[in-house]
Amino acid sequence: ETGVTQTPRHLVMGMTNKKSLKCEQHLGHNAMYWYKQSAKKPLELMFVYSLEERVENNSVPSRFSPECPNSSHLFLHLHTLQPEDSALYLCASSQGVGTTQPQHFGDGTRLSIL
Amino acid sequence: GEDVEQSLFLSVREGDSSVINCTYTDSSSTYLYWYKQEPGAGLQLLTYIFSNMDMKQDQRLTVLLNKKDKHLSLRIADTQTGDSAIYFCAERSMDSNYQLIWGAGTKLIIKP
Numbered sequence: 001e002t003g004v005t006q007t008p009r010h011l012v013m014g015m016t017n018k019k020s021l022k023c024e025q026h027l028g029h030n031a032m033y034w035y036k037q038s039a040k041k042p043l044e045l046m047f048v049y050s051l052e053e054r055v056e057n058n059s060v061p062s063r064f065s066p067e068c069p070n071s072s073h074l075f076l077h078l079h080t081l082q083p084e085d086s087a088l089y090l091c092a093s094s095q096g097v098g099t100t101q102p103q104h105f106g107d108g109t110r111l112s113i114l
Numbered sequence: 115g116e117d118v119e120q121s122l123f124l125s126v127r128e129g130d131s132s133v134i135n136c137t138y139t140d141s142s143s144t145y146l147y148w149y150k151q152e153p154g155a156g157l158q159l160l161t162y163i164f165s166n167m168d169m170k171q172d173q174r175l176t177v178l179l180n181k182k183d184k185h186l187s188l189r190i191a192d193t194q195t196g197d198s199a200i201y202f203c204a205e206r207s208m209d210s211n212y213q214l215i216w217g218a219g220t221k222l223i224i225k226p
Contacts, residue, residue, distance in 0.1 A: 040218060042216040043157075043204075100144070100145055100164070103214070108156050
């Protein structure tokens with residue numbers, strides 16, 4: 001198994017749909033992250049979970065709802081998204097937050113909102 | 115606020131050295147990172163350097179840190195077509211436990 005796996009790789013949805021993005025890490029890490037990557041913009045940190053507790057929520061609209069049932073899995077539930085939400089959503093994990101240990105990323109989910 | 119800046123593009127000939135530059139504003143930076151993103155993929159950690167170091171070398175990669183000028187560079191020796199990617203610089207600040215401050219990425223273009 002690769003380190004951080006994200007599914008699906010591509011998702012097209014209408015603005016009224018509800019869908020979920022999934023992330024799974026096989027590295028034994030205890031912190032997980034969701035990022036949004038838009039063209040020609042720096043990565044935007046959305047959510048941080050440490051030991052399954054949310055420790056950061058960077059003013060993300062409520063139409064994005066994260067869930068971390070255990071230290072290996074992270075979900076991002078999506079509903080009534082807007083066209084500007086089309087982007088690459090990246091999941092990452094690390095051993096601890098606020099440590100020197102680097103973050104390891106999945107390959108992302110390319111999300112397109114019709 | 116804190117900021118990390120990179121040029122958007124760099125074009126080099128195959129076999130030459132590539133030097134990707136990054137400047138940052140936070141003087142309390144602790145660690146600085148270089149990530150590589152190939153098309154359709156996520157970010158792959160290449161290397162990182164602690165702020166009390168000046169240089170770090172790992173095979174074809176050399177990282178140089180000039181703390182006085184807040185300038186970080188990544189040198190790739192003998193650039194190959196497989197090095198085509200977007201390279202991101204990121205810093206971790208003492209003031210922020212969770213967040214890395216990211217540059218917008220430099221797209222490395224390899225000419226034959």
